[in-house]
Amino acid sequence: xxxxxxxxxxxxxxxxxxxxxxxxxxxxxxxxxxxxxxxxxxxxxxxxxxxxxxxxxxxxxxxxxxxxxxxxxxxxxxxxxxxxxxxxxxxxxxxxxxxxxxxxxxxxxxxxxxxxxxxxxxxxxxxxxxxxxxxxxxxxxxxxxxxxxxxxxxxxxxxxxxxxxxxxxxxxxxxxxxxxxxxxxxxxxxxxxxxxxxxxxxxxxxxxxxxxxxxxxxxxxxxxxxxxxxxxxxxxxxxxxxxxxxxxxxxxxxxxxxxxxxxxxxxxxxxxxxxxxxxxxxxxxxxxxxxxxxxxxxxxxxxxxxxxxxxxxxxxx
Amino acid sequence: xxxxxxxxxxxxxxxxxxxxxxxxxxxxxxxxxxxxxxxxxxxxxxxxxxxxxxxxxxxxxxxxxxxxxxxxxxxxxxxxxxxxxxxxxxxxxxxxxxxxxxxxxxxxxxxxxxxxxxxxxxxxxxxxxxxxxxxxxxxxxxxxxxxxxxxxxxxxxxxxxxxxxxxxxxxxxxxxxxxxxxxxxxxxxxxxxxxxxxxxxxxxxxxxxxxxxxxxxxxxxxxxxxxxxxxxxxxxxxxxxxxxxxxxxxxxxxxxxxxx
Numbered sequence: 001x002x003x004x005x006x007x008x009x010x011x012x013x014x015x016x017x018x019x020x021x022x023x024x025x026x027x028x029x030x031x032x033x034x035x036x037x038x039x040x041x042x043x044x045x046x047x048x049x050x051x052x053x054x055x056x057x058x059x060x061x062x063x064x065x066x067x068x069x070x071x072x073x074x075x076x077x078x079x080x081x082x083x084x085x086x087x088x089x090x091x092x093x094x095x096x097x098x099x100x101x102x103x104x105x106x107x108x109x110x111x112x113x114x115x116x117x118x119x120x121x122x123x124x125x126x127x128x129x130x131x132x133x134x135x136x137x138x139x140x141x142x143x144x145x146x147x148x149x150x151x152x153x154x155x156x157x158x159x160x161x162x163x164x165x166x167x168x169x170x171x172x173x174x175x176x177x178x179x180x181x182x183x184x185x186x187x188x189x190x191x192x193x194x195x196x197x198x199x200x201x202x203x204x205x206x207x208x209x210x211x212x213x214x215x216x217x218x219x220x221x222x223x224x225x226x227x228x229x230x231x232x233x234x235x236x237x238x239x240x241x242x243x244x245x246x247x248x249x250x251x252x253x254x255x256x257x258x259x260x261x262x263x264x265x266x267x268x269x270x271x272x273x274x275x276x277x278x279x280x281x282x283x284x285x286x287x288x289x290x291x292x293x294x295x296x297x298x299x300x301x302x303x304x305x306x307x308x309x310x311x312x313x314x315x316x317x
Numbered sequence: 318x319x320x321x322x323x324x325x326x327x328x329x330x331x332x333x334x335x336x337x338x339x340x341x342x343x344x345x346x347x348x349x350x351x352x353x354x355x356x357x358x359x360x361x362x363x364x365x366x367x368x369x370x371x372x373x374x375x376x377x378x379x380x381x382x383x384x385x386x387x388x389x390x391x392x393x394x395x396x397x398x399x400x401x402x403x404x405x406x407x408x409x410x411x412x413x414x415x416x417x418x419x420x421x422x423x424x425x426x427x428x429x430x431x432x433x434x435x436x437x438x439x440x441x442x443x444x445x446x447x448x449x450x451x452x453x454x455x456x457x458x459x460x461x462x463x464x465x466x467x468x469x470x471x472x473x474x475x476x477x478x479x480x481x482x483x484x485x486x487x488x489x490x491x492x493x494x495x496x497x498x499x500x501x502x503x504x505x506x507x508x509x510x511x512x513x514x515x516x517x518x519x520x521x522x523x524x525x526x527x528x529x530x531x532x533x534x535x536x537x538x539x540x541x542x543x544x545x546x547x548x549x550x551x552x553x554x555x556x557x558x559x560x561x562x563x564x565x566x567x568x569x570x571x572x573x574x575x576x577x
Contacts, residue, residue, distance in 0.1 A: 070481075070488065071452060072462050096440075096448060096465055096483040103449035106418060107456040112539030113417065115447045125543065131334040136546045143539035179461035180492040187486045195484055201576070223577065234503075241503040242482070247443050248352055248502055256576045266333065273551065277574060279567060285558075292551040295570045299559025307564025312577055315568070 002030035002088040007037070007078060007101065008050050008058075009093040012187065015049040018093045018198070020157035022150055023053035025120040027158070030088045033057040034164070035081055037066050037074055037171075047166055053157060055164045065173045070182050071097060075104030077171035082109050082145050084169075089124045089141075094149035095197070102149050111144025118154040118253070118274075132247060132270025152198045153253060196226045196243060201256045202275070204228030204245055206268070208261015208282060208301055211238040215305040216260050222312050228252065228272075230262045246271035260301040264289025281305065318368070318377045318473055321433040322361045322401065323424055323454070324354040326385050326392035327444040334444065339542035340414045341444060343386070350392035353439030355507035358396045360469055360500050361437045362508075368473045371402055378402045380431065384412060384423050390523055398510035398518035405431075409528040411535035417445070419536040421453035426533045427526075429458055434494040435477065440465060440501055451499035461492030464499040 006022040008015055019034065026032045034055045038046045043060040050058050059081060065073040078101060082090055090105065092098040094116050106113040117126035124146045128137045141147065188195075196202065203220035205213050207230065220227045229239035231246050245252055247270040257275035262268055264280070264287055272278070273292055280293035281301045290296045297304050328334050328346040335342045361379045365371035371379050381396040381404035383389055393404045407423050415423075428436055436458075441448040455462035463469075466479035478491040482501060510518070528535055557566050571577045 070462075070490070071464070072455070075452075075456070095485070097485050099448045100452040100462075100464060103417070103447075103452035104456040104462075106449075106539075107421070107453055113447075113449065114540050115449065129548070130336075130545075134333070134548055135336055136548055137336070138543045138545075139540050140543060141540045146540075176459045180463055180490050180496070183489045183491065185486055185488045188484060197484065241501075242484075244502075251446075256571070256574075277576060278551070279570070281563075281567070285556075290556055291553050293556070294554040294574075295567065296554070296556035297559050297563040297567050298556065299563040304559050304563040304567065307562070308567045309564075311565050311568035312571075315572065315577065 003033050003085050004030040005081060005085060005087040005090045006032060006034050007090070007092045007098065008034045009098070010046060013046065013049065015052065017157055018152045019050060020053035020159055021152065021155040022091045022093060023055045024158045025150055025155050026089065026091050027054035028120065028122045029124055031056050033059055033085065033087070035078060036060045037077055038062050039067055040064050043168070050164065051162050052159050053162060055162045057167060058164045059167050059169050061169050061171045063171055063173060065178065067185065068182055069173070069178050069180060071100045072104060072177035072180065073173045075101045075108065076173045076177045079105045079108035080171050081169065087145060089146040089148060091120065092147070092149045094151045099149050102147050106147050109144055111147050112141035113147045114139050114141060115149045117148050117150045120148055120150060124148070129274050132266065133274035151253070193220065194224065194226045196228055196245070196250050197252055199226035199252070199254055201225035201258070202228045202245070202252050202254045203258040203260065204230065204262060205233055205239065205260050206230035206262030207232040209233060209238065211236065213239055215302055219258070219305045219309045222309055230268050259289055260305060262289055263287045264292070318365070318435060318471070319431065319433045320361045320365060320377060320379045321382050321428055321431060321436045322354070322357050322379060322396065323436060323438045323450070324358065324381055324383050324392060324396050325351045325442045326383065326389035327351045327442050336545035339545060348388060348391065350395045351439060351442045353441060353443065353502055354396070356500050356502055356504050357437040357439045358399050358401060359505045359507040362400045363505060364435070364469065364471045368471070371400070380404065380433070382424060382427055383407070384420055387525070393523055394518050395510065397521045398514045399508055400514060403521055404523045406523055406525050407528070407531055408525055409535070411528055414538060416538035416540060417447055417449050417453060418539055421450050421457055422536060423528070423531060423533055424450070425454050425457035426531050428454065434475070435471070436495070436497045438497070438499045440499045451497055455497040458495070458497065461496045463490055463492055463496050466498055466500050467504050469498060469500065469504070
């Protein structure tokens with residue numbers, strides 16, 4: 001059986017659910033080897049958390065260059081593993097870091113690349129939802145090792161326990177990859193809320209909040225949801241740009257998307273219309289977003305949301 | 318300093334897009350300068366202005382580099398009207414349907430021949446949304462990669478420091494010239510072209526080159542679209558008017574759907 005590589009994805013000291021999602025997709029193609037790139041002395045501890053999903057083998061490479069030089073050093077190491085193992089495919093998480101690593105590995109290994117796949121089949125055909133989810137595309141890499149980045153939260157992860165074999169390897173990091181140096185790194189400010197693109201529920205606010213996200217945040221927190229914002233809201237400076245959902249912001253595909261005071265221009269729909277269930281609260285009955293809502297409330301979000309928040313709180317007891 | 322800015326002409330991000338024959342239909346939509354590239358143009362101009370400017374005879378130059386059909390001169394002209402000095406547009410029928418790998422190969426050759434100190438890109442184009450070209454340029458050129466910058470500080474003596482912001486956190490990074498930078502949206506407020514800028518841009522040079530002039534061979538895409546299908550539009554569901562119990566109705570719906 002051919003080998004398929006995944007780049008294990010971590011949050012702090014632990015493999016993320018995305019790692020299991022990548023493994024689940026990769027297992028359709030072949031036997032899964034997860035590559036763990038760790039700081040010196042941390043490889044065994046990080047590898048021990050890569051124990052979910054259909055992973056048969058973990059390749060551990062330790063180097064402090066990963067933290068000092070970031071994307072370029074990681075790509076060098078990963079390209080080395082690709083050249084060594086000649087895998088049937090390489091799957092990487094489709095976030096900023098993962099896409100940049102994939103881009104460099106594609107150059108280094110002269111391979112084709114597909115980003116933002118929402119599914120991957122046994123012949124390494126990638127499914128993408130393009131143009132804001134209005135079109136489904138199936139693509140295949142025709143040159144080198146298929147390098148596919150997979151969007152978090154798209155694949156039902158096999159979360160069964162695994163006890164993969166551990167293999168230690170070394171990497172040659174080129175001088176070119178060391179040209180940019182990272183002086184310091186701060187983890188993301190979590191604020192207790194889940195990451196927008198990985199959240200099961202997203203509650204977003206737009207122009208209708210008039211700059212007050214209190215009701216949106218309160219409802220989001222009770223649901224354990226991430227908070228999003230329309231471009232109008234971020235352009236007005238009401239909410240950080242990093243929370244913008246839409247064509248020029250994040251693309252989200254949660255189980256539930258609650259849009260509050262967002263009219264729903266194509267700009268915004270492009271970032272959220274693949275959500276499983278869409279709920280819209282807007283006092284304008286003509287808001288275009290109602291056209292794609294599974295449930296809509298025509299009303300003032302400052303009345304509807306606090307009442308909904310109280311009702312959820314009551315249900316939770 | 319010689320600064321280059323890579324820009325792309327894209328379908329207007331407010332327009333509906335369609336696939337024709339496995340590639341994006343670019344003919345039948347309004348085409349504009351990629352929104353996210355405006356931040357790159359602005360940042361290039363600010364870097365030049367912070368150190369003596371890029372006016373004629375000034376110490377610095379800002380060159381716009383683009384690849385696309387001849388029609389892309391419109392997007393390039395917008396960047397010029399913001400204040401860039403000149404432009405290079407690579408147009409060749411053999412480039413239609415290029416993937417990011419082929420695009421980065423062409424841009425890298427133009428950049429490498431131009432002897433720039435700094436190349437600035439937007440983080441992604443609003444059509445393909447891959448976010449890979451800046452990293453590919455860095456890998457192809459062998460230059461330092463300083464991407465997803467929310468802040469850029471340039472020491473004209475030859476050093477660039479940035480604050481990189483992604484979902485993975487915030488990194489303070491630096492490197493010596495030459496560097497490839499990508500800037501995130503909201504790093505600055507892109508200027509509107511002034512009337513004077515628009516008039517001046519009409520006289521600025523857009524050097525149009527084909528692949529032979531650039532000196533790279535055409536490369537077919539290394540991934541192929543097998544099929545593209547429009548997804549059925551979502552149907553509107555239940556809609557209620559809040560008459561005092563809208564919030565409760567919403568929660569009842571969520572409970573029925575087992576979403577809470």
